[in-house]
Amino acid sequence: MTTDAPASRQFWLMKNEPDEGSIDHALAAPQATIAWDGVRNYQARNFMRDAMRPGDGVLYWHSSCAEPGIYGIARIASGPRTDTSQFDPHSPYHDPRASSAAPRWLTIDVQALCKVRPLLIADLRAHPQLAQMQVLQKGSRLSITPVTPQQWDFIHDLLQAPAHRAF
DNA sequence: GCCAACGTTGGC
DNA sequence: GCCAACGTTGGC
Secondary structure (H helix, E strand, O other): OOOOOOOOOOEEEEEEOHHHHOHHHHHHOHHHEEEOOOOOOHHHHHHHHHHOOOOOEEEEEEOOOOOOEEEEEEEEOOOOEEOHHHHOOOOOOOOOOOOOOOOOOEEOEEEEEEEEEEEEHHHHHOOHHHOOOHHHOOOOOOOEEEEOHHHHHHHHHHHHOOOOOOO
16 A cells, blocks of 8 residues: 655755765754755745745755765755845855845755665666656756656665665 | 856846 | 856766
8 A cells, every 4th residue: 555645745856065065964953954045046946935845855966076966865844935144245155136125045944864875876877767857967057956756756766776786 | 177058147 | 138258067
């Protein structure tokens, strides 16, 4: 018997640099929850504003590192709210064009659930079922991308399979 | 560190 | 509203 997820549940891939926000860092935070701040791309912001809902599943990606890939599983843990780092002149995420009267950027809470066996880019590319993943497309830079339920399920199957299974 | 791809800015 | 110039991302 399968359990029915809420029909509205969606899935996402979120990139973070391990130096700044690794899955270990998130797991060690209070409630294993971190504010996903510093997003300065309108498409990614609009996903947070319009589409992401508490409970949505997240593939936790490490980027800009020696071995980019999926390192953990997380969930969306809040609705969107103002990312106050945009107002802070000392923050690397400061946006001089933003004001509290006209904020531009949002943050959302992400709760880390577990670390997983790393699924690196080459591992993911080995599966035609994942060929359409946005993060694998040439030139893909977006830090938040939707993941289809099929991709999500397939990746979870991969994570449950023996690590050194011969294909 | 390189550089292709992409997003943003701003002059016109 | 076009588009060249510029800045950034991020895999390699």
